[in-house]
Amino acid sequence: MTIHALKGIGESEVGKKDGGILLRIAAADVRLAGDIATTEPPCCALATTGGPVYGYLAGAALMALLALALLAYVRRLRTTV
Amino acid sequence: MKLKTFLPRVSFGRLFGRKALAGFLSVMAVGMLAGAAWLAGYPFYTDLRAAQEQKRLAASFETTSVKHSYQERSFTEGSALTRMVIPKLSLDTVVVEGVSLKALAAGAGHYPRTPLPGELGNVGIAGHRTMNGKPLSNLQELTTGDRIILITPLAQFTYEVIPAFGGHANPWVVHPNDASVLQPTDEPMLTLTTCHPRGSAKQRMVVRAKLVGMESVA
Numbered sequence: 001m002t003i004h005a006l007k008g009i010g011e012s013e014v015g016k017k018d019g020g021i022l023l024r025i026a027a028a029d030v031r032l033a034g035d036i037a038t039t040e041p042p043c044c045a046l047a048t049t050g051g052p053v054y055g056y057l058a059g060a061a062l063m064a065l066l067a068l069a070l071l072a073y074v075r076r077l078r079t080t081v
Numbered sequence: 082m083k084l085k086t087f088l089p090r091v092s093f094g095r096l097f098g099r100k101a102l103a104g105f106l107s108v109m110a111v112g113m114l115a116g117a118a119w120l121a122g123y124p125f126y127t128d129l130r131a132a133q134e135q136k137r138l139a140a141s142f143e144t145t146s147v148k149h150s151y152q153e154r155s156f157t158e159g160s161a162l163t164r165m166v167i168p169k170l171s172l173d174t175v176v177v178e179g180v181s182l183k184a185l186a187a188g189a190g191h192y193p194r195t196p197l198p199g200e201l202g203n204v205g206i207a208g209h210r211t212m213n214g215k216p217l218s219n220l221q222e223l224t225t226g227d228r229i230i231l232i233t234p235l236a237q238f239t240y241e242v243i244p245a246f247g248g249h250a251n252p253w254v255v256h257p258n259d260a261s262v263l264q265p266t267d268e269p270m271l272t273l274t275t276c277h278p279r280g281s282a283k284q285r286m287v288v289r290a291k292l293v294g295m296e297s298v299a
Contacts, residue, residue, distance in 0.1 A: 045258045046285045047180035047190065050276025051212030053124045060121035067113035074106045077099060 124212045127186070131214030134187040138175040139164075148234035151197070159184045162191045163198045164232040165206065165216075169223060174216045176231075180207045188214035195263055195272075198231040199238040199295060203266040210275040210286070217275035220286050221252055229271060229290050236297050240271040240290035252288040262287045 141147065142161040150156050158179035166173045180190040185207065191197075192205030208217035223229075229240045245251050254277050255262055262272055262285075269292035277286040 046255075046260060046262070046274050047185060047192070047207035048182070048257075048276065048282045049185060049207050049209045049217070049274070050280060050282045051124060051127065051209070052282075053211045053280045055280075056120050056123050060117040060119075063113050063117035063120060067110040067117060070106055070110040070113065074103050074110065077103045077106070 127212040128214055131186060131188045131209075135175055135214065138177065138187060142175055142234075145234075151233060151235050154197070158193075159187070162233075165189060166230040166232065167223070167227070168230075169227045170217075170219050172216055174208075174214070176206055176208075185209060186213055188216040192263055196265075196269075198233050198271075199236055199269065199292065201269050203263055204231075204269075204271045205263040205274070206271065207274045210277070211280050217273060218279070220273060220275050220288055223252060223288050225251070227290075229273070231271070232298070234298060236295055238292055239294035239296075241293045242288060242290045246289070252286050254284050254286055257282065257285055259285070262289075268292070 138161045142164060147161055150160065156162055156178035158181060159177050161175050162178045163176050164173065165176050174188050176189045176191055177184050177187045178191050178193060179185075180192055184190045189206055189208035192207065195205035196202035198204055208220075209215050210217050210220065223242050225242055225244045227242045229242070231238045231240070243251060262274065271290045271292070273288045273290070274285050276282045277284040
């Protein structure tokens with residue numbers, strides 16, 4: 001374990017007076033909780049965040065036109081003998 | 082165009098019975114009209130759904146569970162991670178953890194393998210440009226110096242859009258597979274991504290901002 005204490009003032013060592021600070025480490029107990037932070041980027045692709053709004057609207061328009069055409073055909077079917 | 086020109090000249094009436102055919106086609110036409118209504122309304126439905134989800138997330142953001150998640154660095158996909166405020170875009174939205182389709186139904190999500198807000202490195206956030214509340218609809222309007230504020234239960238982090246760098250403008254456009262924009266950085270940065278052009282997923286628009294300030298939340 002390396003401690004960079006008061007960097008720039010002087011050299012820090014265990015038991016050495018450094019910049020007026022006496023650093024003594026008798027024992028150390030370090031516990032980590034949770035996951036260590038990772039900074040790896042996603043491997044393959046950036047998130048998809050653009051829904052095809054115009055595609056939905058065009059599809060709706062096309063489907064509505066077909067439905068109306070079908071209804072017109074049905075009307076003709078019912079009126080012709 | 083007359084109907085005759087594109088419907089087959091077969092006498093379906095003779096084949097199946099005129100009334101039965103008319104009934105069947107009527108049902109089919111009504112079904113198609115219903116489908117058309119669903120298609121036309123779906124984008125607006127996703128906006129409504131995202132607004133509802135944002136209300137729920139805003140409420141959960143006020144609870145202590147988010148603070149605990151930060152202390153333990155443990156977030157589940159879809160849980161509230163940070164509030165993102167962009168004054169220039171009049172945006173105030175809750176960003177969730179994760180960028181799956183399900184997570185992004187809330188509008189904006191944090192790339193899981195990037196640092197948390199305020200941490201050293203490159204924080205990645207993706208947001209919808211169309212549908213699902215479209216929080217980053219006007220991302221292209223951001224320019225150098227514009228502020229992006231990430232508010233967590235622990236602190237508020239202010240980022241500023243940086244000038245053009247690396248031989249391209251900022252914002253800039255990349256290929257969807259160009260995940261290099263999320264590469265770790267030496268300084269604390271924030272990278273926002275959204276789809277480009279609007280209504281398409283062919284490319285991605287990216288904005289890079291740098292951490293310029295931090296205030297502890299009391």
